[in-house]
Amino acid sequence: MEVPRKPPPIILPKPASSSMRPQGAVRRGAIKNTLKERLQDKSNGSSEKDDEVGEEKLDSEEETASEPVYLEVIGTNAGPSMFRLPSQDSFSEENTVSEEVLAEEARKKRKEEEAAAKERAAQRQQLAIEELVQSEKNYLRMLHICSVNIRSSLQQLQPPLANLDSLFLYVEDVMEVSSRLLSLLDQKPSGEPLFLQTLCDSFLSLSSDIEAAYKEYLAYYNQISIVENNYKQKEALWNEIVRIIKASAPEVNATSLSFFLVMPVQRIARYPLLLQTIQKHTDTSHPAYRLLEKTAHTSIALNCRINEYKRFREVADKYKKTETLTIKDKINRLNTHSIAKKTARFSQHLKHETGIKPKLVDEEFDAFEGFFNILEHGILVLLENVETYLVHLQRFLDCKTEEFDLDMDGEKSPICFKEITTALRQWILPTFEKRMRTLIHKPLCALRDLLVGPRNLIRKRLDKLLDYEMIESKSTLSYDEQAVANTYRTINTLLLNELPRFNGLALQMIWSMLGTFSCMHKDLAADMEQLFQSFAQQLPHSSLHPSAFWEWAESAVFESTKKLQTVCQNVEDTLNAPVVQPLSPSSQRRLKQLTDKHGSGKIYQVASTVVGSRDLDLNLGRGELVAIISEADTRGDKRRWLVDAGGRRGYAPSSKLIRYHQAMEDPPPSPHLIVPLDVTGKRRHSYTPESQPMRVVRQPYLQVMAAYDFTARGNHEVSLRAGEPVRVLEPHDKRGNREWSLVEARSGQRGYVPSNYLSMMPADARPPGFVF
Numbered sequence: 001m002e003v004p005r006k007p008p009p010i011i012l013p014k015p016a017s018s019s020m021r022p023q024g025a026v027r028r029g030a031i032k033n034t035l036k037e038r039l040q041d042k043s044n045g046s047s048e049k050d051d052e053v054g055e056e057k058l059d060s061e062e063e064t065a066s067e068p069v070y071l072e073v074i075g076t077n078a079g080p081s082m083f084r085l086p087s088q089d090s091f092s093e094e095n096t097v098s099e100e101v102l103a104e105e106a107r108k109k110r111k112e113e114e115a116a117a118k119e120r121a122a123q124r125q126q127l128a129i130e131e132l133v134q135s136e137k138n139y140l141r142m143l144h145i146c147s148v149n150i151r152s153s154l155q156q157l158q159p160p161l162a163n164l165d166s167l168f169l170y171v172e173d174v175m176e177v178s179s180r181l182l183s184l185l186d187q188k189p190s191g192e193p194l195f196l197q198t199l200c201d202s203f204l205s206l207s208s209d210i211e212a213a214y215k216e217y218l219a220y221y222n223q224i225s226i227v228e229n230n231y232k233q234k235e236a237l238w239n240e241i242v243r244i245i246k247a248s249a250p251e252v253n254a255t256s257l258s259f260f261l262v263m264p265v266q267r268i269a270r271y272p273l274l275l276q277t278i279q280k281h282t283d284t285s286h287p288a289y290r291l292l293e294k295t296a297h298t299s300i301a302l303n304c305r306i307n308e309y310k311r312f313r314e315v316a317d318k319y320k321k322t323e324t325l326t327i328k329d330k331i332n333r334l335n336t337h338s339i340a341k342k343t344a345r346f347s348q349h350l351k352h353e354t355g356i357k358p359k360l361v362d363e364e365f366d367a368f369e370g371f372f373n374i375l376e377h378g379i380l381v382l383l384e385n386v387e388t389y390l391v392h393l394q395r396f397l398d399c400k401t402e403e404f405d406l407d408m409d410g411e412k413s414p415i416c417f418k419e420i421t422t423a424l425r426q427w428i429l430p431t432f433e434k435r436m437r438t439l440i441h442k443p444l445c446a447l448r449d450l451l452v453g454p455r456n457l458i459r460k461r462l463d464k465l466l467d468y469e470m471i472e473s474k475s476t477l478s479y480d481e482q483a484v485a486n487t488y489r490t491i492n493t494l495l496l497n498e499l500p501r502f503n504g505l506a507l508q509m510i511w512s513m514l515g516t517f518s519c520m521h522k523d524l525a526a527d528m529e530q531l532f533q534s535f536a537q538q539l540p541h542s543s544l545h546p547s548a549f550w551e552w553a554e555s556a557v558f559e560s561t562k563k564l565q566t567v568c569q570n571v572e573d574t575l576n577a578p579v580v581q582p583l584s585p586s587s588q589r590r591l592k593q594l595t596d597k598h599g600s601g602k603i604y605q606v607a608s609t610v611v612g613s614r615d616l617d618l619n620l621g622r623g624e625l626v627a628i629i630s631e632a633d634t635r636g637d638k639r640r641w642l643v644d645a646g647g648r649r650g651y652a653p654s655s656k657l658i659r660y661h662q663a664m665e666d667p668p669p670s671p672h673l674i675v676p677l678d679v680t681g682k683r684r685h686s687y688t689p690e691s692q693p694m695r696v697v698r699q700p701y702l703q704v705m706a707a708y709d710f711t712a713r714g715n716h717e718v719s720l721r722a723g724e725p726v727r728v729l730e731p732h733d734k735r736g737n738r739e740w741s742l743v744e745a746r747s748g749q750r751g752y753v754p755s756n757y758l759s760m761m762p763a764d765a766r767p768p769g770f771v772f
Contacts, residue, residue, distance in 0.1 A: 118283065125281040129190055129199065132274045133182075139267055140178045142252070146260035147171045149248040157240065163227045167257065170217040174264045177213045181206055196278070197288040200295040203275075207298050214268045215306045219313040221265060228257055268306065272299040312494045315487065319460040320453035345466040360469055365492065368499045369458060375506055376451050382510070383444045390441065393433055397425055416535045428527050432520065439516050447509060454502055457495060464488040569715075590646040591625050591660075598627035598644065605660040610652050618643065618650035625660060626652065658713060704728050704743075707759040718743065718751030726758065 147168050154164055184202035188195050203210075232238050245254050254260065275296040282289055325333075351357040401421060468488040471481045536542050541552055594603055603625060610620040620626065630642040633651055640651040704727070706720035720726065720743075730742040733752060741755045 121281045121283065125196075125278055126190070128274065128277045128281060129196065132199070132278070133185055133190055135270075135274075136178060136182055136185075139263055140175060140182065142249075142260055142263055143171060143175050143178070145249050146257070147175065150245055150257070150260070153244045153248055154241065161231070161237075163230075167224055167227055167261065170213065170220055171261070171264075173213040174217055177206060177209045180209070194288075196282070196286070197291060200288060200291040203271075203295050204291075204298060207302055210268075211302050211305060214264060215309045217264050218268070218306055219310045221261075222314075224261055225258065228261075269303060272296060272303060275299050312490060312497075315490050316453070316457060316494055316498075319491065320456045341467070344470060345463060348466040348470060357469075360465060360472075362492070365496060365499075368495070368503065371503050372454060372458070372499060375503055375510075376455070379444065379447055379451065379506070379510065382513075383441075383448055386436075386441050386444060390433065390436060393429065393436075397429060397433070400425065420531060420535060423531055424528070428524070428531065432524050435520055439520070440513050443509065443513060447506060450502075450506075454495075454499060457491060461488070461491045461495060464491055587623075587625055593646060594625060594627040594644065598629075602627045602629075603660045604628055604643070604657040606652070607656050607658045610656050612650070614651070616650045618645055618648060618652055620645065620652060626657070628657075704758050704760055706753070706757060708757045710753050710757050712751060716752055718745050718749050718753060720745060720753055720757070726753075728758070731755070 151164075151168055154161055181202055184205070185199060188198050231241060241257070242255055245257065245259075249260075252259070275292070279289075279292050279296050282292055286292075348357070352359045464484070464487055467484050471477060471485060474481070477485060541549055544552065591603065604627070606620045606622055606624045606626065609622050610618065612619050624645065626643040626645045628641055629644055629649065631654070632638045633640040633642065639654055641654045641657065642649065643652050643657075703725060706722055706724045706726060709722050710717075710720045712719040724746060726743040726745055728741055728743050729750065732738045733740040733742070739755055740752045741758060742750065743753055743758070744750045
């Protein structure tokens with residue numbers, strides 16, 4: 001059997017298309033193209049030598065792939081013939097080696113690129129940190145130039161600028177918190193790895209102080225602009241201000257104060273941008289990345305709270321102002337919109353009062369408002385009491401009793417009294433009064449003025465609540481309705497946040513002032529004790545035993561109290577002495593009319609002016625005559641009498657009405673004391689019926705008696721019976737009115753009686769047993 005021969009190799013031509021290429025050649029070409037593209041795109045950091053080596057390798061592989069490929073026919077009689085690449089195994093080995101080399105080179109390139117990217121990110125991070133620190137230093141330097149150099153120069157202008165200090169009201173607070181931030185950042189150099197953590201810790205620790213300083217400055221910035229615009233209205237003054245600004249800061253091209261004063265507004269908004277830039281160039285694997293992310297979010301939230309506070313302040317400033325408008329101004333403000341708005345509010349209020357529509361209730365706000373009302377009432381009452389106290393203290397200081405001559409010269413007690421009173425009036429009490437006005441009265445007045453703002457906001461909230469209730473149920477709101485809803489929510493939120501704080505601070509101030517008031521009285525008592533101790537040895541009872549001294553002091557005070565009560569009673573009787581005014585013709589006609597209609601027993605006279613304060617009350621003048629219709633009102637109140645004022649009927653207080661004693665048509669002559677013209681000397685206080693010599697005849701001795709019954713209406717009068725003899729002490733009252741006489745009755749009681757109720761008769765006709 002013949003063994004089959006091996007067939008000769010078949011030479012295949014070079015494939016015309018890529019689809020006929022061997023698999024290894026196609027793969028190597030694709031890898032070459034890919035690597036070329038990567039080398040072209042990411043050539044930073046790679047050397048030219050590596051590029052040439054890569055090109056040579058790729059060319060050699062391409063030439064190898066383009067050579068003829070010899071195939072061997074493999075076959076036997078038992079099966080079909082097959083073609084096999086003679087170098088297929090070598091191609092596979094070369095393929096594997098090339099892929100590994102290329103993968104390793106790609107990994108190296110990636111590592112180099114990542115390292116370069118990290119280096120560039122670190123550089124940008126460092127630049128952002130340096131920008132934050134350096135810009136903070138420049139910002140603080142500019143504020144220092146504005147608040148120190150420019151301000152000091154502006155203060156030297158003549159005449160002084162109005163509201164100059166208000167321009168720099170909160171700049172010092174902003175500068176203080178900025179300098180604190182820089183001092184914390186200067187503790188470590190900015191190039192250290194842990195500086196980023198120091199930056200974040202510093203900002204977070206000062207975030208509350210930064211917010212407190214900047215929110216007040218931003219809320220007040222509108223007032224700064226108003227003041228500066230007022231300066232611009234005066235051209236000569238503004239030119240002088242610009243000259244000072246350019247001379248104080250020649251390195252910057254500033255032509256106005258707002259160039260510097262707007263910097264805090266811009267700075268607080270730049271913190272989030274700078275921190276976010278640092279975060280952008282910080283790797284997430286950095287130890288301080290989480291802290292930096294928290295710091296960036298804190299800065300954003302801080303700006304949001306400041307903007308919200310500024311919006312609240314603008315609403316509060318708009319509605320808390322109290323406008324003093326005349327009737328003409330109010331009429332000029334009326335228009336169709338305002339009338340429709342007020343009508344809608346009134347309709348909504350009526351629906352609440354009648355129960356047609358329920359009222360929106362906020363229990364939390366109602367509790368705050370109730371406490372505010374109690375606090376307001378307490379502040380006003382306390383202020384009124386303090387003012388009354390100061391008035392009484394001033395009256396005591398004005399009454400200089402030590403200057404009076406007591407006719408007790410040489411005695412120790414009056415001398416000590418004068419010296420003590422002088423010391424009290426000249427040093428101790430004036431100092432006490434000054435402290436009282438400074439520490440108590442002035443703060444209370446300021447606190448009273450501060451109550452106006454919350455009170456106006458509470459009232460405005462009620463108006464806005466009525467507007468809000470009318471649109472609350474609507475699903476879609478117009479632009480104006482949305483503005484109304486936002487205004488109500490803003491005022492309500494503002495009051496819920498600020499009213500408890502105001503109540504707490506106001507209550508704290510009241511407690512502090514009360515404590516100060518107590519301490520001031522304690523100091524006053526100590527000063528007075530020290531003063532009295534210096535005179536204690538000079539007093540007559542200083543040598544007594546303490547128990548005996550206190551017994552003497554109590555008895556002396558008791559006796560002095562009785563004497564003082566007697567003096568007070570005498571003064572009261574003197575002040576309450578009756579005053580009878582002569583009747584005018586019209587009053588006489590009214591008297592006749594009332595007497596004819598109601599009788600003489602119902603006629604009363606008004607003792608003091610009556611001003612009606614309730615319905616059906618009459619306004620009556622002093623001395624006016626009225627007739628009593630009923631001694632009680634419809635409710636049985638006997639303090640209000642129904643009177644007839646000659647056509648007008650109404651109520652008058654019974655305490656201001658006194659009975660009118662109508663004189664007779666021919667009243668008896670008044671027993672006035674007649675003093676001869678040729679007699680001089682002291683006036684007698686008792687009626688002495690001595691006969692006085694006349695030119696022709698002698699006047700007989702007369703006795704004074706009561707001609708009519710008289711019932712006393714007060715402690716200053718005395719009751720008499722007709723025919724009762726009396727002694728005339730004074731033929732007039734304390735005011736010189738001769739229609740009343742001071743008499744002494746048989747019982748020894750003294751008081752005033754009408755002079756026309758007395759009559760004179762000869763001494764022989766006086767009743768037996770009555771001897772003066």
